[in-house]
Amino acid sequence: MAARDGAATAERPSGELSAVVGPGPAPAGPGAFLVAARRRRARSSGDGGAGPAIFKHRLLPYLLLLPQLAVVATFFLWPTVKAVIEAFQQTNAFGLGSRFSGFQNFVDAVANGNYLQSIEVTLVFAALTTVLGMAIGLFLATQVEQVGRGRAVYRALFVWTYAVPGAVAGALWLFLFQPDLGPGARLLGQLGVKWNFALHGTQAMGLIVALTVWQQSAYNYLFYTAAMQAVPGEVLDAASVDGAGKLARFWRMTFPLLSPTTFFLSVMNVLYAFFSSFAVIDIVTQGGPAGATNTLVYQLYRDGFQNADTGLAGAETVVLVLIAGVFTVVQFRMFNRRVHYR
Amino acid sequence: MRHSKIRSAKGRRPRVTRGAALALTGTALLSVAGLAGPAGATPRPALKAAGSPVTINVWTAFSGTLGTTFQHLVDEFNATHHAYNVVATYKGSYSTVLSDTIAAFRAHAAPDIAQVFDAGTATIMDSPSAYVPVYSLMAKYHIPFATSDFIGGAASYYETAQDQLDSMPFNSSTPVLYFNKTLLAKAGITSAPKTWAELNTDANALAAHGVKCALSSTGAYVMWTDMEEFAMWNGYPFATQDNGYNSIKGVTLKIDTPPFIAHLSMLGQLAKRGLYQWNGVTNSTVPLFTGGTCAMYEQSSASLNSIAAAAKFPFGVAPLPIVSGDVRAPQNTVVGGASLWVLSGAPKDTYKGDAEFLHFLMSASTQAYWASHTGYVAVTNAGVSLLTREHFYRMHRNDQVATNELTNKPAKAWTRGIRLGYLPEIRQDEAAAIAQVLSGKETAAQALATAQSQGDAILSQFAAQYGG
Numbered sequence: 001m002a003a004r005d006g007a008a009t010a011e012r013p014s015g016e017l018s019a020v021v022g023p024g025p026a027p028a029g030p031g032a033f034l035v036a037a038r039r040r041r042a043r044s045s046g047d048g049g050a051g052p053a054i055f056k057h058r059l060l061p062y063l064l065l066l067p068q069l070a071v072v073a074t075f076f077l078w079p080t081v082k083a084v085i086e087a088f089q090q091t092n093a094f095g096l097g098s099r100f101s102g103f104q105n106f107v108d109a110v111a112n113g114n115y116l117q118s119i120e121v122t123l124v125f126a127a128l129t130t131v132l133g134m135a136i137g138l139f140l141a142t143q144v145e146q147v148g149r150g151r152a153v154y155r156a157l158f159v160w161t162y163a164v165p166g167a168v169a170g171a172l173w174l175f176l177f178q179p180d181l182g183p184g185a186r187l188l189g190q191l192g193v194k195w196n197f198a199l200h201g202t203q204a205m206g207l208i209v210a211l212t213v214w215q216q217s218a219y220n221y222l223f224y225t226a227a228m229q230a231v232p233g234e235v236l237d238a239a240s241v242d243g244a245g246k247l248a249r250f251w252r253m254t255f256p257l258l259s260p261t262t263f264f265l266s267v268m269n270v271l272y273a274f275f276s277s278f279a280v281i282d283i284v285t286q287g288g289p290a291g292a293t294n295t296l297v298y299q300l301y302r303d304g305f306q307n308a309d310t311g312l313a314g315a316e317t318v319v320l321v322l323i324a325g326v327f328t329v330v331q332f333r334m335f336n337r338r339v340h341y342r
Numbered sequence: 343m344r345h346s347k348i349r350s351a352k353g354r355r356p357r358v359t360r361g362a363a364l365a366l367t368g369t370a371l372l373s374v375a376g377l378a379g380p381a382g383a384t385p386r387p388a389l390k391a392a393g394s395p396v397t398i399n400v401w402t403a404f405s406g407t408l409g410t411t412f413q414h415l416v417d418e419f420n421a422t423h424h425a426y427n428v429v430a431t432y433k434g435s436y437s438t439v440l441s442d443t444i445a446a447f448r449a450h451a452a453p454d455i456a457q458v459f460d461a462g463t464a465t466i467m468d469s470p471s472a473y474v475p476v477y478s479l480m481a482k483y484h485i486p487f488a489t490s491d492f493i494g495g496a497a498s499y500y501e502t503a504q505d506q507l508d509s510m511p512f513n514s515s516t517p518v519l520y521f522n523k524t525l526l527a528k529a530g531i532t533s534a535p536k537t538w539a540e541l542n543t544d545a546n547a548l549a550a551h552g553v554k555c556a557l558s559s560t561g562a563y564v565m566w567t568d569m570e571e572f573a574m575w576n577g578y579p580f581a582t583q584d585n586g587y588n589s590i591k592g593v594t595l596k597i598d599t600p601p602f603i604a605h606l607s608m609l610g611q612l613a614k615r616g617l618y619q620w621n622g623v624t625n626s627t628v629p630l631f632t633g634g635t636c637a638m639y640e641q642s643s644a645s646l647n648s649i650a651a652a653a654k655f656p657f658g659v660a661p662l663p664i665v666s667g668d669v670r671a672p673q674n675t676v677v678g679g680a681s682l683w684v685l686s687g688a689p690k691d692t693y694k695g696d697a698e699f700l701h702f703l704m705s706a707s708t709q710a711y712w713a714s715h716t717g718y719v720a721v722t723n724a725g726v727s728l729l730t731r732e733h734f735y736r737m738h739r740n741d742q743v744a745t746n747e748l749t750n751k752p753a754k755a756w757t758r759g760i761r762l763g764y765l766p767e768i769r770q771d772e773a774a775a776i777a778q779v780l781s782g783k784e785t786a787a788q789a790l791a792t793a794q795s796q797g798d799a800i801l802s803q804f805a806a807q808y809g810g
Contacts, residue, residue: 090807093465094472095448108803113796114771121396181623181629198622286624287770289777305441306766308465312803 010303086314093308105315115316117291118299119323125295126273129212134265135214137220138258142250145228155225162218166276172284173211197285201292204285208293211280216272220265227261228254263335267328274324296320395420395427398695399453403439403680404513405432411715419702426443426695436680437766440465443685447472454692454700457512459680461765463500466683467508468590468763468808471793474684474693475508476700483697487747495574495676495748496721499759509684510700511721513712514677515644516744517560521662522756525553525637534638534660538608541638541663545617548637555636556617561627562643564620565772566678567640569597569660570760572605575662575747577670581755581801586684586761590809593762593801597772598794599789601665606786610779620780623773629653642678643744644717659740661747675747676759679718711735719744763804771796 087105091098109115144154161169176184179196188195197203231254239249255262278297281287285295287302294302300320304313404412409432416430433439433500434460442523443456458466466472480487489497489507496511521534526544528549535541545556559567578601583589612618619630631639632652641649642664649657664671682703684696702708712718714734719741720726726745729735735742762768775789784792 022555076602092469092808093444094469096443096469096471108799112799113792158503174624178625180619180635196621196781198620198625199777201781201783284624285622288622288624288773289781290774290783302767302770306437308441309764309803309807311807 005289083314083317086310087318088313090311094311098311101311103310106319108312109315109319110238114291114294115299118287118294118296121291121293122274122295122297122323124330125209125212125277125293126227128205128209128268129216129273130266130269132209133213133216133269134220134262136217137222137265138224138262140217140221141224141228142254144145144225158221159218160334161215162222166215168209170280173207174284177207182309197289199289201289204289204293206275208281211284212273212277218271220269223261223265227258231257253327259335263331266335267331270327270331271324274320274327296323346522375810387745395425396691396695398426398428398455398681398692398699400455400457400699401433401439401443401453402457403428403433403436404457408513408716409661411712414715415712416797417709418708419699423528423698423702426698427436428544428695428699432566436462447685447687450687453771454685454686454688454696455703456683457680457682458509460499460678461769463509463681464586464590464761464763464765464804464808467502467761472686473508474686474696475506476510476682476684477506477508477650479684479693479697483694485697485701487701487704492721493726493745493749493755495674495759496719498524498674498753498757499676500681501758503584509681510704511677512679512682512703513644513681514715514719514721515642516675516677516748517571517640517662517716518643518743519656519660520631520639520641520649521660522631522634522637522653523658525634525655529637534658535663536661537666538605538663539666541609542612545612545639549615549617553637554616555619555630556621557612557638557640558627558630558636559640560642561621561625562623563642563678564623564776565769568605568609568776569602569772571600571662571675571678574670574753574757574759576601576668577664577674577754577757578602580760581786584755586763586801587758587760590763591805593805595768595794595797595801597788597797603786603790605665606776606779606790609776610782610786613780614782618780620776622777642717643719643741644679646717646740647716659743661743665774670745672750673757674750674753674759675744676753677719677721677748677756680707691773713741714738717741762801763808764800767800768797771800 016251088100088102089098090101090104140158144151144158147154166173173184174182176182177188177195177197179185179198185195194200195203197207234258236249236253239253244252274295275297277295281293281295281298282332285293287298296316297320300313300316303309303316362775390741400416402409402412408432412430416428419428420426431453433442438458439456440458440462443452443458446452477487477489487507489501489505490509491497492507496508496514499514500509500511501507519534526532526534529544529547531544531547535544541557548556570580572578578599579585579596581595584592588594609618613620619627621627621630621638627636627639628641628645628649629652630636631641631717632649632654634655639649646659660670662675682700684693684700688696703712704722704723704725706722706728709720709722710728710732713720713725713729718729721730735745769794775784775786775793778784778789778792779786
């Protein structure tokens with residue numbers, strides 16, 4: 001389809017387009033934009049539609065970009081550079097006398113048993129929350145799509161947990177599952193579970209995972225629901241006519257068509273687990289018991305903020321970003337071969 | 343939208359800077375406000391020295407009623423000292439006050455006085471150019487001030503190896519044993535156990551009479567009650583170099599030793615039968631005692647008022663049990679809480695105000711007011727004498743237990759306190775060890791060996807960074 005459009009626009013003289021930004025009254029608005037959009041697509045599909053720049057102003061685009069660039073530089077680039085610098089220095093908490101220390105901070109981090117444990121904890125946490133959160137989100141999305149009446153009600157019900165801030169959700173769940181005292185803990189006790197997440201690492205991990213999945217499945221549900229709208233009904237109908245059952249239709253038609261969303265969500269969920277799990281963990285377990293829920297981000301907080309060891313925290317930041325980066329690259333490599341973009 | 347979260351880890355640093363910026367703005371606003379009055383009357387800058395009071399910013403972790411009580415003291419000072427205007431600001435938890443102070447100091451916008459909690463003492467003390475030692479500040483302004491003005495366990499916790507106070511001890515408490523008289527009576531027990539062996543016997547008696555839990559400890563600070571104060575009260579060293587008082591370098595923990603192993607094993611044995619309950623650092627254990635689940639409770643003396651408000655049964659307060667058969671015990675406990683530090687880098691005219699404010703806070707009447715309106719102890723001998731003269735202790739016997747523990751015997755070199763760098767992190771390792779033992783995953787010996795080696799690694803990192 002794109003090729004056909006490209007061929008069509010390529011025939012047009014470029015003069016007509018530059019008139020859009022040129023002096024004088026703008027020609028028929030929507031039509032011109034459509035042409036411009038087609039033209040852009042044509043160029044990105046690489047079939048020779050490339051022409052001169054549409055805008056003549058050279059300064060204006062940079063000016064328009066400036067606010068965003070300033071924000072990125074101030075809040076992302078500068079702190080990142082600072083973190084990398086700190087990683088190679090040993091600094092007193094009050095910033096008195098910092099000195100270059102090479103890779104000492106990295107050596108200290110790795111030599112710390114807590115840190116190695118936290119890498120393992122993070123990987124387990126990320127894997128569990130991503131797989132469970134996405135599976136539940138997808139399941140809910142497919143089921144709601146089949147509901148005739150009251151679909152909006154279900155959608156609202158399955159999405160609202162995402163609107164609960166992590167800190168609030170953490171406080172709520174802590175109250176519910178407080179050993180001996182919380183209503184949830186009592187219920188589990190009546191079911192014969194010896195519940196005390198404060199002492200048993202597996203239970204603590206289970207609680208944190210459940211809480212995160214509770215929140216993240218709403219996010220996943222939202223994206224899957226949106227993606228389901230784009231699955232063409234006629235294709236599924238055709239499959240039905242061909243005698244494909246419900247499951248076959250899902251696994252062989254719908255699921256592959258959702259693959260771009262699945263890929264996107266897997267990246268986002270892993271990143272969430274890596275970076276945004278802080279609030280929940282701080283409130284519910286503070287990384288305990290015995291480090292069972294001490295993720296890399298939490299260890300980083302402990303070293304950087306509780307101990308004011310900026311060098312060590314800087315080194316841990318660098319390692320954390322590297323791990324997350326490697327993960328994302330691997331995901332892109334793995335998925336890109338299987339994702340069907342339409 | 344979600345994308346921005348990727349950066350949140352790196353983004354922490356600007357959060358600090360933002361905090362500092364806010365502090366800056368706050369200070370700027372305050373000084374503008376301070377100048378506005380006289381400037382409006384006569385537009386000459388020279389008037390500032392003549393009329394407007396010097397603002398002294400104090401950052402604390404006092405919230406709720408503690409905040410109100412502290413503000414009352416601040417108001418009293420401001421009303422009687424017209425040259426100064428003390429502005430007390432609640433910054434959040436103990437560790438927030440310290441991290442905000444550090445961030446502000448690095449941004450050259452530090453408060454004049456900061457409240458630093460016990461475990462943060464080494465971090466600031468070993469950063470000498472960050473503060474003005476209180477003893478030298480007081481000497482400069484000829485204000486009488488001596489380490490011996492303060493009661494034993496409070497002076498010793500914050501003093502240097504040379505017996506001088508770099509900071510002024512302020513809100514201070516120490517762990518005591520609360521006991522539910524009704525539950526103990528049920529098992530025929532008439533007084534609180536004096537030793538851990540007695541406590542064990544009592545626990546069995548309680549269990550036999552249908553009491554499910556004999557003992558609990560403070561949630562967030564179990565390592566404080568059952569490791570650190572346990573060491574002080576029974577006279578055991580907690581770390582080498584007199585618990586870090588003598589040196590920053592070459593300090594190692596001594597928690598992988600028989601007394602600690604035996605104590606933790608005993609708690610583990612009780613926990614196995616549900617007779618000892620502790621639910622992690624994020625769960626308050628106060629309801630276990632005030633709700634009548636656990637018969638005895640190791641908790642800070644500062645919780646006395648809140649426990650009294652919540653408990654619907656007669657209860658008593660006793661000294662912590664001691665290790666039976668140990669000749670040294672009981673030795674002394676030390677304070678937990680916080681002390682006040684005067685930060686460097688402020689304009690010269692504020693230091694005299696800092697000194698006067700601290701002097702006001704250590705006066706007998708202030709200390710008596712503070713101690714009687716909060717659960718904290720009076721940290722000065724003069725304060726204790728005043729409370730005694732006013733028969734406060736005779737009417738509030740429970741309040742005296744803490745002071746008695748703190749002053750039981752003059753401290754030995756190794757029972758002055760715990761002066762370890764990165765103590766908050768070491769406490770995490772202690773808490774981890776306790777959790778491992780109570781859940782039955784590891785023996786006390788295994789768990790403490792791990793905590794010891796983790797802690798030693800942390801101490802050597804601190805030594806590398808702060809030891810010069």
